Structures are given as C-alpha cells and as structure tokens.
Amino acid sequence: MEPYTPRTQTGSRKKNITLSQKEYSKITGTIASVRRHRLHQDDIGEEFSNGRVHSSRHHGRDWDEPSFIAETSFVKAPLNSRVSLGGNTIANHKGKAKQESLDHVPLDVQEAMILEDLLYVLMGIEGEYIRFHQDYSPDEDDPIQGVRFVVDLSLDPSVRNLVERLLPLGTYYTGITAFIEHRSHLDYGLVNHALCAAIRDMLKDYQTLLSQLEHSFNTSPQFSLQKLWFYIHPTVHTLSLIYQLTLQLGTADDPSADLSSSSSDSPSTSDAEEEARNEALGIGTAKLKSALSENGLGSSNAGIAVKGGEVLSIIYERMQNMSGDPTANMVYATLLREAGTPYVSMLKEWVMTGRLVDPYEELMVKESKFINRGILEMDYTDEYWERRYTLRDGSTISGSKGHKAGIPLPRSSGGRLPGGACIPPLLEGWKHKILLAGKYLNVIRECGIEIRRSQNLSDDDEKLSMDDERFYTFLEDAYTHANQTLLQLLLKDQDLIPRLRSLKRYFFLSQSFFLTHLLDLSANELRKSTRSASLVKLQSLLELTLNTEEREDTMFREDVKVVMAGSGLYDWLMKIIIGEGEIGNLNEEKKDHKDDKKPLLASDTLALDYHVKFPLSLVISRKTILRYQLIFRFLLHLKHVEQSLGAMWIEQKTRPWRQRFEKWRQRVFLLRTRMLSFIQQILSFATFEVLEPNWRALEGKLDKVGTVDELLRDHLDFLDTCLKECMLTSAKLLKAYNKLIVTCATFALYAAPYTKSANQAISETETAEGQRRRWEYQLKFEKNFDHWFKVFLDCVQFYASSENGSLLPLVVRLSSISRRSS
Template identity: 75%
Template sequence: MDPYTPRTRPGGRKKNLGLSAKEYTKITGTIASVRRNRMPDGIEEDHPRTHSQREGNSRNHNESSFIAETSFVRAPLNTRVVSSTNVPNAKGKAKQESLDRVPLEVQQAIILEDLLYVLMGIEGTYIIFHPDYSAEDDDPLQGIRFVVSPSLDSSLRDLVERILPLGTYYTAIFAFVEHRSHLDYGLVNHALCAAIRDMLKDYQTLLSQLEHAFNTSPQFSLQKLWFYVHPTVHTLSLIYQLVLELATADDPSGELSDSSSSGSDAEEDARNEALGLGGAKLKAVLSEINKNDMGVAGGSGIAVKGGEVLTIIYERMQNMSGDPTARTVYGTLLKAAGKPYVEMLRVWVSSGRLIDPYEELLVKESKFINRGILEMDYTDEYWERRYTLRDGSTSSASSKRHQAGVPPPRAIGGRLPGGACIPPLVEGWKHKILLAGKYLNVIRECGIEVNQQDQLEDEALSMDDERFYKFIEDAYSHANRTLLQLLLKDQQLIPRLLSLKRYFFLSQSFFLTHFLDLSSNELRKASRSASIVKLQSLLDLVLNTDAHGEDTLYREDVKVTLADSVLYEFLLKVVSVSGVIGGEEVEGEGGSVQEEPKKEKGKDDKKSMLAIDALALDYTVKFPLSLVISRKTILRYQLLFRFLLHLKHVEQSLSSMWIEQKTSPWRNAVPNHPEFEQWRLRVCLLRARMLSFVQQILAFATFEVLEPNWRALEAKLDKVTTVDQLLRDHVDFLDTCLKECMLTSSKLLKAYSKLIGTCSVFALYTASFTKSANQAIVASETADGDQEMAKRWQFLAKFETNFNHWFQVHLSCVQFYASSENVSLLPLVVRLNSVKAAS
C-alpha cells in the first residue's frame, strides 16, 4: 500500500494505482489545487505564477506578520508566528468532493495531508472546522473543534477522530500562551507560558518529522501517524486540561480589573485599606460597585496569577499522582512556573526587599504606612500592617481588620484569587517567610545594612527542593537573631521596660505623692478646665528634684495626658461589646484591650469628670523600640496606672477623712445625746471598712499581681529567642495583669466600679459629716434637742446600704471567678473576707 499522493511521486505511479490517465489527471489537479490554497495569503491561484511572483507573495506574507502587531508590545514573550486567529481558512476555497468513489489508498493519502494541517490548527479540505465554530464569537481558549467529511471511509475515520483532538488541544494551548504572555498576568504566568511554549516546540518538531516522513517514506501510513502521535495526545490533553482550568478560573467580567483602574483611585483605595479607613457607608458603596463589576457569578475580579497558578498546577499533579505522565508534565510545569515565585521569596527573606510588581507573592506591602505613623497613631501600624499576608492570616488569632483587605474567594472552587492563594508547598512556612522579611525591614529602617550571604544564589531551587526550605529556616533564624540583638543590646529594651514599671506602677512611683500634692488644686478642676501644660511643668519639676540614680533614666519621655472617658465606663464598654469601637477591634469579655475608643462626649459628661479621674501618664519611644513598646502596650500601662491611681486617690481621701474625724466634734463625748454617739460611731466604722477594702485591693494589685508577673516577665526575657516571642511575652504580661486586676470581666468591673464609686463619693462628704456633727452637738444643748437626727441616719443609711450591697455582690463575683476561671483571685477572696469579718 502506497499512501503518497500522485503529485509527490514521479511518473509511473499511475500503474501502481491502477487509474486511467483521466482519473490520474483529475486527482493530481485536485490535490495541487488544495496545496495552492494553503498559501499564507489565502488567495486561490487560478493560473500558474512565476517564480518572482511567488517570491513576492512570500515576502508580503512575512511582512504582514509584523504590521500593526500590538500584541508584541503587550506580550513580548510571544514567538513571531502567525496567530491561530489569522491562519488561512481553506473552507470554501476548494470544493469538497465526495470520497465515495476514491480508492482507499488515495483517501488515506488525502486525509494524511489534511491531518498535517489540522494538527497545526489549520482547516483542511476534508477535515474542516465544526459547523458551529465562529472565530468572532467562540472563546479561543476553548480550542477549535474539527469534523471529518462523512464520505471518508469508516475505518479511516475512526483513526482520524482519535487524532483530531490534537488540533483542538494545540489551538487552545497556543491561544493560552499568546494570551497569558501579556505583562499584566505576572511573572509566574510568563514562566508557565515559556515552559508550555518549549513543549509546543517539541510538538512542532514532531510534526515536522511526520511531514518529512509523509513526503519521503513510501511506508508512511495513517496507522504509523497514530503510532507516533498517540503519546502526544495524552501529553497535550494534560496541558489542555490545565490551561482550560486556568482560563475558566477567571471570574466573569473581572479579568485584570485590579490593574485597569485609574492611578489616583488605586492609590486612594490602597491608602484607605492600609490605614483601615472607611466607614459603613464607604464599605457599602464599594461593595455595591464590586457587585456590579463582577457580574452575577460574583468573585474577586483578579486574574489568575502568582500563587493561584502554582496552586492549580500542584493540585492537578496531586489529583493525578497515579499517572506517571501527568506527574512528569505537571511537575515540569510547576518547577518552571515556580522559578520567579521562588526567586521573589528568596530576595524577600534574605534582604527584606519585596520585589513583586504584579502582586503575585503571598506577602503584601502597604506602602503608605511608614515609621512616622508610629509616633501619632494608637496602633502599631508599621509592625502590624506594613507587611501582611495576602490571605489575611496572622500568627495569632485572625482579626477582622486583617480580613478586611483580603479579596473574596473565587465563585468557582472557592479559592482565594491571585497572590492571596498561597501554594500548598509553602503554606506551612508562610509566617516564617513573612517574619523573616519584616525583621530585616526593621533592621534596614534603622540604617543598618543587611549583608546576609546567599550561598544558593547561583543554584536553581524549586518549591519541592528541601534545600529551599532549609534556606528559609536559616534566613528566618538570621533575621531573628539580628533584630533581637538590636532591641536588647543596642536599643536597651530592658532598661526601658524597667523605667515603664517605675513610672506607671505605684509601688515604684517615687514621685507620685509629691506630684499629687503640688497639683492638687489643678486636679480638683474639671478635666476640660485643667491645664496640661501646668501639670506637665509640675511633673518635670518633681522628676528633676526627686529623681536619683536609675530613676532619672528616660524621665524626659514621661508626659502628662488627660483621658477622654471615665476609666470604668471605658473598660465596661470594651469588655462588654464584641466588635469595632472607635475604629479599632476589641475582643469580648476576658479578652485583651486593643485601643481606647473615641467617645462622643457631651458637655455635661466632660464637665462631670474631674482632672484626677482623667489623669494618665504617656511614654514616648522611638523606632524600633516602638515595635515592642507600641501604642497598644502603652494603653495597657495607662489603664493599670489609672486603676492604681484611682485606688490611691480614694485611699488618700479616706485617710484625710480619718484625720478630719480625729478633731474635737468626733472625739469629745456628748453624754446627753446617745443617738448622736451611735451615729458618729457608725460613720467611723463605715469609713474604716471602706479604707480597709481599698487598701486590700491596692495591696493585692500591687504585691500579688504586678510584682509576681513582672518577675515572671523578667525570667522570660532572659531566655527569649525570637522577636515574636518577645512581643508576645510583653503583651501577655500586660493582659495577665489586667485580667488579674479584674479589669477584663464585665461582672467584676460593674460590681467593683459601683463599690469604689461609693467609697469615693463617701469621702467627698467629709466636710458635710463634720458639719452635721457640729450641728448635732449644738442642737443637743438646746431645750428642743436635736430635730435633724432622723435625716442624718437616713443619709448615712444610703451609704451603708450601697456599700454593703455592692461589697457582697463583688465578693460573690470574686469567689465565683476564683473557683472557676481565675485562680489568681484566691488571695483576694481571703483579703475581702477579712474585711467582712472586721465589720
């Protein structure tokens, strides 16, 4: 059997075919006409052309591929080949004649020649585009479907239909490579397209060899063609399935929308996201815009790129791990596509520089957050939100604040889009990758050059190479050691924390009593009327005169400030409400305090709060110590300071009342007025009980909470090995102190605030009680006697009832929490029971 067409063989073929001269001429002319129709310019030749004409047409064709080719600018990686959308269409150029009367050998020869065109995505004479195919309407990424002439012999048609999918696969893959080579699709897509293009070159080389065999070997047949392309069908089908999934993963109407917005809008959106700005109205508007832009299917509007591409390839490789060919093909593509991703990770963890022009990496940078924000904002913006993971996860519990910047999952598959999708191979390393770069960034911001030697710089690494993860571990360890040494030794972190303890905890506040005495007149004013400048000058005077030795360290960093809200009102709002207060998320009951809310205050509220109740200390530190002593931690110190200061103030007030009650109206006996004697005794007893309660709370907070926890923190700081552990230990120390001081439970806070408020108000009536005592003594000497004693008893009974009720409620709450949640409150139970027994 000789499959060759008559035109490819010299004379004498006629005898072998067994055709008449007329039939031979007809077939030769038909095939020659079909070949002429394969000319790139797509113009049918009705008469012979000269050699110069053929050369001219060839030159015109070569030149036409470079004319107005805008895709070269957008996709410079594309090869200089004719696009699949511009291939000549032979349909209609030559009339398709029936093959019913054509011998089987000639059918095979004709269909072989058609197949060689179809395998390159070009329509043949007897193998044509599917009738439903439209170059304008159909998606090129789906590939072109071909159909065989029904007049072809059924035995040949069966083989041809097995081979035809190659044409569909090739056209789809070729269109994908051409489309995804655009700059907007990122480096990972570029590397993937380059790897697929190399595979297509092997396929094209195979077709060239098959065409050569078709033209030269008499033994070449359709069965041999199927034998040679059979392995390629499976390989191209694997690539086709991959590119089809990558193409269909893009959300409708949302492709590349993240890069199509105007520069000014993108900058403003990025700034708002980075700084956490935007109220409910803005979020509602943005949500509506996104909904309209993304279509009914919903989605993120971000093209499939970066980590998402690697994730799709890896998942396909895992799902088809039982197929050796699939594992080889997808493994090759994963390694090639992951090279730019691995290189970006290497630069980030070894130098702290984030080079990610197409937002493909798992780490995201908010460029609008800089070191200056640390000195004016109440949150540690630089550390928390300058560099974050695109998927919104944190090493601790995730917060809604981070989740707000995470794009929504894909409508199809539920996968996070673009760089927010972290490849499974690096999922377990993402926090170390983030922290390694952040540590090095802090060092670079301090003006210290990072000179880590990259020993694997010249070696090609991939995400499935163990050396790559060892490199990440080494980079993380190096960055961690360097920053830890910078904080502890160069920046003197431990002395800074000691100074915070001395200034904010009353047991070490050497200056506080002197300062309160000097500023007593100013602190008795309403908070809005008090002068912060005057208070600051008095504080400086006290620190300059009374401080000696270590107490003089960092005294210029201590500042006076007045809070905007009453301490217990603020704490009750924080621990009772789960959500966002004043723009910063706070945790529910028992959780940690994040930021003081910006309270909407009326004039009456601010007027009713005295300066002593609003007094607080502030502490200023510079970068990089502000990463550890951040505004969040300073707020915790302030809450503890205000709690202790209020206790100290109530203790001083009750002590002053005790001194007042040592004067003559309280000491002299009044034998003719026994009811007054009993009343006077009850007032002194109530004052003594209140003073004992306040002193027990103050002693418990100072000596059984703050001191032991501080010693535990010192022990941890001596053994600290990572910066993250250092930050966590410091915050845990403050949160533990707040919890054990009963400032994180709404029930304890409510009972305690009512009880301490009763004591505070009672101390304010010192002069009133003395006046009543004098009036009672004078009235007892008159003939009518004391007529106001009932009112005095009624007034005192209100304080006794209030104190007794809230003392019992508070004691019950403390006993309950000590037996269930907070064992550290057990010593306080003993102390409070002693107060109860004394009464």
C-alpha cells in the first residue's frame, strides 16, 4: 500500500478512487450491507446495525442489489473497508457535522466502533471517533513530525485509556511515511534512498500485521480491543525507534530552530523598526537568510542536507546510545547496514580503481576538479597531490587542526560536521588509508595505466558492510595493493633513486669538480649584475661543465637548467622566517627585484632548476626543488666567496706586496686568512656534518620505505632538516651570518684597491691622506668582521645548547678560529 499524508478535506480519499459516482455508491453500499449483515449475525448490537442502515438509507440504496454480493474476495479484501462510507466522512471536523455522542452507547458497542476507527488510525487515516488534533494543519505543520490523534471524550474512560496507548502508532506511521516520501528525492543522495527503502520494507511488515488484524476484526467475533493491543503493542516500540530516528534526521538540518528561538524573544523598538525597513526593501529576515544561503554567504553549513556519512553517523550514535535495548540494537543495526550499502559501494570503487563516483557528495573524499597534473609544472604548492583529493572534514595525516577554507562548520559547537564531511565513526580510524589508497591508484591512472576492479571478489565480498570485520580486512588489502603498485612504479619504472642522487650531486656537492668548474668558467658573467648577465651563455657553460664529466647519472643532465632568482637569498629567507613571504615560485621573487636600490650581482641570484615529468613530479615536486635551490644558493655563495678570497691571496703574492708596509700588509693577510678559514669551516660543516649524514639517513629510509606517503614525508623531512642545520631557518642566526658573509664578500672585492694602494706606497706617491684612508678601510673591515663573528658564534653556541644540537661541531670549528685570531 502506498503511504501518504492524510488530508482534512472531506472528499480527499474519494478523489483518489477512479470510479464513477454510480460505481462508487454501489461499492460502498455493498460493503456496508455486508458489514451490517456480519454485525447482525455476530450480535454486536442492534443500535450499531441501525446506525449503519440509516447511513446507507440516507443515499437511498437498495440492499438487495446483487452487484458485488457474490464477489466475496472483493468484499472481504482487508483494505477495501477503509473506503469512507457515504455521508459518514472521515474528516468532518472544523465546522462540519459532528459525530454522535457515545455517552449512551453500550460499552461493548463502543469497543466495536472504536476498533474500526483504530484500524483507520493505525494507517494514519482519521476515523469517526478518533480525530486529528484540533491544532493540526497540513499546510503549516511539518509532516515529518507526524499527525497527532485525539479520542472522543465521550468514550468510556477504560476503553479510552487503552486506545490512547495505541494512538502514537498513527503519529509514528504518518511521520515515517512523510519522511520516506520527502527523503526519497534525488537531492538527498543514495544513502537516504537506501535508508528509505529499508524503512519501507519494515513498514511492509507493519502493514501486513494490520491486514491480518483487520481480517480478524471482520471474521472473528472474539476479536477485541485487548487482543488488538496484545498483537500490536510490540510494534509500538519498533515504530517509535524508527520515528525518533526519522525525526532526528528530518530536523537536524532545519535552520529555523535558531531563527525561532531568536524570534521568540520580545523584539525591541529599534529591532522592529529595522525589520520593517528590511521588509520594505524586500530583504526581510526570511528572504535575507535565503539569499545568503543561495550565495554561500550565510552559515557555512546552511542548506547542507543530512545525507551520506552524517546519516550513518546518526544511526550509529543512536545504536550505541541504546545498546542495552535488544530491539533498538536490531532495528538500528539493520538500518545501518542497509543505508550503508551505497556508501560502502562507493568506497570500494574508490579504493579499488581510484575513481570517485559520488554524484551527491556523500563520501568522505572530495575532488577538486579544477586541479590537474599540469599544475605541478608551474605551481610550487603542489596542489595536485595535496588538494585534488582531500577529506571533506579537512583533516590531514600530519594531524593539523583548525578550521580551513571550504570545510563546513559543525551543526553545533563541538558537534558533528554536516553531510559528507561527517565521517562515520566506524571509518574514522581508516579515513587516511581510504584517501591514500584511491590517490595512489589515481596517480597510476593518470600515467595511462588502466586499473580495473578485481575479478576475484566473491559474493560475500560484494555484500560486505561496515559492521563486518572482513570489510576492514578488505580495506587494508586494497590500501597495501595500491601502495605497493605506485611504489613499484616510482622506484623501479621511473628510476626515482638515481634521480634523487643526481639532484644531490648537482645541488649539494660544494667540493665537487662540477661546481668549481662551473664557477671558473662563468666568473666573468657572475661579476655582472643580474639584469646584464646572459642566461643563454650561463646555460651553455653549465652544459659544457656537465659534458666534461663521465658519470653514471649524466643521463639526467638535460633536466638541469640555469635560472636567476629575483632577490637575494638572505633577504628572501628573512621574509619567509618573519612571515612576510612564503616559499613560492621563483617568478614571484622577481616582483621585489624592481624595488631594490642596489642592483644584485649574478653570483647572488644564480640558481639551478630541475625538471621531471609526472608521476616523479609528485616526489621531486616544485616544493622540494625550491628547497634544493635554497641550499644550492647557500653553498654557491660560500664557494664563490672562497674563490674570491683565494684570488685575493694569489694577487697578494705579487711583487708589490713583498716590499715595505709590513704592519699593514700583515693585518690584511691575517684578516683574509681568518675570513677564508671561516668560509671553509662553514662549507666543510655544511657538506660533511649536515648534508652527507642526512643523505645517508635518507638512503637508509628509502631502502625500507613502506608507503608512498612515507616516501614523500621522508624526502621533505630530509630537506627541511638540511635547511635547519645549515642555519637557514633561524632569524637570529641568519641575520648574523648574513652580515658576516657580506663582510667577507665585500673584503674580497677590495683586492684591486688594496693592490693599488700597495703600488702607491712603493712608488712613494701615497699621501698621508691616502695612507690614513688605507688604514681606515682595514680597521673598518676588522672591526666589522670581529663584531659579527662574535655575535654569530654566540648565537651558534646558544642554539647548539638549547635547540639545535647538530650545531655543536660548528661551535668547535669556529672556536678554533677565534683562538687562532686572538
């Protein structure tokens, strides 16, 4: 039988019968005749029979008419007696004729009359003596709340007491059927559809019971109100459980609760005036809330229906809260299993093929379709891997907390998230593996490798549910398979390890022949400003340097390119540390270059870039390559200053420096030696105390890596550790080091002026003013170097003892320089 919400109109049920008026009169007359004949034989009461006769004579029917008398199967059909009988319409309240009082009707007749009404009411249909509540309005009341029924006050109290115990069934039934009708719409998603189908199956059992009870009422003289209660009272609890669930599901997304609570307070005069103005402008409260919701400017969860994971969470929570009730546990477990079937099916498709089939946004995983793998070639935030597929609740493997853009707010403070963002409690501990399994397979699919669902699934595997332990074994196996498949693709097919080794060689080996040779060949270009240096020429010199080396990893040399950064390394790092900038694209740096008052030299902005294709770009991503570039520029600058100081030493071995001005010459040589020693100690520390040990640790992890996500995390942790131990992430260390290295670089640039001063001193053309300036420059360099060296050493000692123990070897190295200089 199709459920429907009752209407108060008199002829509402008559309109649903597609018969002519004449046929309708014949049917109702025949049914009334049979009922009168049965009641007369059962001796239920002469007055009751007379009442029915009066009702039928009111329409002038002939009881001897044989039209349907022989059709016993039709007359005795359980539901046909529900048709309204002529003038005794079901909804004749609110100004219509009132039914006769039961004050003077015998008790047994009252029971018989109320039994017939009850069979109507249990199906949500108004009877003669059991009516809708006087406050009920089908146009204003929420149908999911159900219809309240009241009993005629003239009914005997003993009978009315028992009847009132059964009346909630009518409310439950009307509310549940309204929920099914409403939540079966497409917009509510597959989980709601499956839940409605499961509830509908449960209602079929209830309807079958009512049919059997009606048959007993029509055929058994011994059928009584007590027997009806005996058979029906277990169903009251079952329908109550379903009704409470549908009520919670139907009202959880109702935004009118907050509005009604606020509107219940007495508004002030100013509020009333403002509301009047808003209404006059067409932006009253209701219209404004609707407009904000449509444009996504109101509450972030406004308009999000209760669907998907939230439905399953509510069912599971109710089942847990009522775990001591066997009936509740059985009912809710059944509904959870049936409603979760489409959810589990979508999960299986995701973890087995990497395809996200979620037309109603019910699943915990969401896709940002505007992000594609082409972004990896230009976007330093690596959005393809991190943001294309994410969890709707915003959680990450790293466990970062806090509200994020695009993540809906909870229904209430500290409550569950709405819709698909709410992850079923049974899957909370598996959400990251579910996300990663599909992401791994999706990467493989993007490489052109088609993945099909396993054909080895048995019928039992196809019917797995969230309350079955085998389902979680299946998830674990799917995750392991996806992970191993992608690892095999990256490590074996895509030669990831040789790629990482070539990166380390080109970007980290400051003592290698490659870097020294490159600096020697490009010395002239590096002395020019960034704008004047030729990228084409520098790229040619790089290729020449790479071609002179015969190594096993030279097959990747074509992926190395020369680029120019847009700002100085240390200025940019300081902006990142203090939060004014971010590790972004090198092209973004160039925006700051125009504002630089002092032009930068090519040696300060030279960097290497490295290009790889998908899927290696997931591991060697723009985010990781930028970290390689930062370390490379740090080493390159040190190496360049070292060579400049070395060139200064070679120049100072010429003839002019061997004569006279012994004291000044010794001071120059001593300062140059200290600076060169400082540079070499920093280079040696960075190479042998930081980069090499960390690289060996990374290689050890790569040999034992178990998941792709571990691979990504280990690689990124390696680079971040190198940056930290190279002192590129601390503002105090970086500031002192920057001042110190700039002092050394500037001193190296004064090699030619110092030689000129020496020649002047030898030729006796140097004036007293020139001699004073020569010493003034020297003393300034010494004072500046001594000051910042002490500041830098103090900072290194502090951080080595408190935060960064890896700096202890550097403390020893720098202390030796300090002792020698003293």
